Amino acid sequence: MYPWRGGIAALALLAATFAPVSVRAEADKQEAGETASEIRPSVAERRVDTRHSVTADGRKIAYTATAGTLTLRDGEGHPKASMFYVAYVADRAKGEPERPVTFFYNGGPGSSSIWLHMASFAPVRVPVGIDVKPGTALRLAPNPETLLGQTDMVFLDAVSTGYSDVFDPKDGKAYWGHDSDSASFTQAIRRYLEINGRWQSPKYLFGESYGTTRSAITSLMLHKAGVELDGIVLMSSILNFAQQAPGLDRMAINQVPTYAASAWYHGKVDRSLSLPDHVEKARRFAEGAYTQALAKGHDLPDAERDAVAAQMAVLTGLPVDYLVQSQLRVMPSRFRKELLRGEGKVLGVLDTRFTGYEGDGAASGASSDPAGDAISGPIISSFLTYIREDLKYRTDQPYHVSSPKNLLGIWDWSHIPPDGEKQNSLADVALDLAEAMRRNPAMRVLSLSGYYDLSTPFFATEYDLSHMLLPKDLRGNLTENFYDSGHMIYLDPCSLKRVHDDVSAFLKDRPEN
The missing domain is CATH 3.40.50.1820 (Alpha/Beta hydrolase fold, catalytic domain)
Incomplete structure (x- = not known):
């Protein structure tokens, strides 16, 4: 779920x-x-x-x-x-x-x-x-x-x-x-x-x-x-x-600035901006182009979808193809698994600065919380x-x-x-x-x-x-x-x-x- x-x-x-x-x-x-x-x-x-x-x-x-x-x-x-x-x-x-x-x-x-x-x-x-x-x-x-x-x-x-x-x-x-x-x-x-x-x-x-x-x-x-x-x-x-009502996209929108902050912390995005400035940029994207794109549902044109995915990738560190395959909606457990997948690590739930390891490196989502474990x-x-x-x-x-x-x-x-x-x-x-x-x-x-x-x-x-x-x-x-x-x-x-x-x-x- x-x-x-x-x-x-x-x-x-x-x-x-x-x-x-x-x-x-x-x-x-x-x-x-x-x-x-x-x-x-x-x-x-x-x-x-x-x-x-x-x-x-x-x-x-x-x-x-x-x-x-x-x-x-x-x-x-x-x-x-x-x-x-x-x-x-x-x-x-x-x-x-x-x-x-x-x-x-x-x-x-x-x-x-x-x-x-x-x-x-x-x-x-x-x-x-x-x-x-x-x-x-x-x-x-x-x-x-x-x-x-x-x-x-x-x-x-x-x-x-x-x-x-x-x-x-x-x-x-x-x-x-x-x-x-x-x-x-x-x-x-x-x-x-x-x-x-x-x-x-x-x-x-x-x-x-x-x-x-x-x-x-x-x-x-x-x-x-x-x-x-x-x-x-x-x-x-x-x-x-x-x-968090089923069928609404507000929770997907809510997560984007946190994804952006987490990617900034782990060096997966351009850090020429300070953390607050990077987060503010993610806020504007989440309330603007991202919200408008999700509101169109399956009527979203491919060109607009690709453009939004590209913007989201720059902010969150996730691959463009992955975002497109996810229909621009990425659940937190998947983000925690995907951001550092190449390093074999997962992020915490309570605090994404914490990282840990899991047995199934190919799983789609994270199943543990390194922050809680610590x-x-x-x-x-x-x-x-x-x-x-x-x-x-x-x-x-x-x-x-x-x-x-x-x-x-x-x-x-x-x-x-x-x-x-x-x-x-x-x-x-x-x-x-x-x-x-x-x-x-x-x-x-x-x-x-x-x-x-x-x-x-x-x-x-x-x-x-x-x-x-x-x-x-x-x-x-x-x-x-x-x-x-x-x-x-x-x-x-x-x-x-x-x-x-x-x-x-x-x-x-x-x-x-």
Whole structure:
């Protein structure tokens, strides 16, 4: 299936990279014959506090790390699920203003937030990067790029991931869908604010990948629940599933600038232009001659097809004949296989700068992700040691790096947008984000995208954000930044520094400041 045809398939690229992984925190205590699914969290909320410090932004910051759970209840007050979180709260002198609090989560759907937690802005970080090879031993270290100097941070794991789970296995499906997932995060955020007395704190959401879908819906839900957000950070967004409707070419168009950036990085195109200039040239081609050619379908004249293929070849490094044979439509898995086929290498999905090898050199498309292979082991092993030894959180539950169930096939993709008319699987949640911005004119949005991301291409995000139909007075509340990085922008140390500075400035740029 073409990743740019069908909303589920686009996310399947990312989900396949991190297949369901469960790890027991205390396997030595597991009783004979006991299965992971039989071990459920406690209805009572847990909380384990430990004290730490980190040097960042030129100063030493003392903080409390809290690993704990939040109990989620149904409309009648019955406990139904437990959401696991790790919070980092810096010391605040008496009389100082309330510090901001930012809620972080990855996406999937079906992914825990281990990736953001262990590789981006927490006080500790696994030093992954584009030069790290699979199997490299990496150790958790203090993170000078932590955002703790600007905001307290809460990392949340979605129900059925991490240590978050339902109390009754039959209730799991109640949390597997666009709206039900966002409702659980809305409830968890309100619960955290309540038990920690943070109602007056400036509040932010930080979602990555499907986490941006969640943020868009949750922002409006929070507003309706009386929680006004100061801002939202969207990293590597997927907002409009309607772009991926079968029979439409928008997803093919969206990929072209990412193909161009990837070819530039690997030296398969003329590099006399800078990366941003080369990408801009690809943008103009994708929206112009390429879009016009695809719109003609099989009525496209051969001469025009050949001319467009020639332009596309110059931008993407793919052979003209290959583009013609592909009818100008190249799926990401084929691009990843084709660009470096002569070298026997494939590109990553999450980050096309990563390369690797596969057994079948003649296959039409790539079947693995070298980017995911390089980072998974160090991050997972570091987290499981950290949560037990440093944060002192002990449990017999398995830690689900990703949901033990393949949620893509059973996820409820329908959505009730702001107008109240239920949408099918091709929901456009950018409409929820736009409505939240209109209802809360002080709320700002920062969009972060990587040039080398084939999972959620930056050109699609640009399109979605420009079609929210914001009034002119609110367009200044939306900022879009682009980085020489991939889906997980923070994997690249240079981009990590830049995105840290950009997010720090965003957090500091509150009206009261």
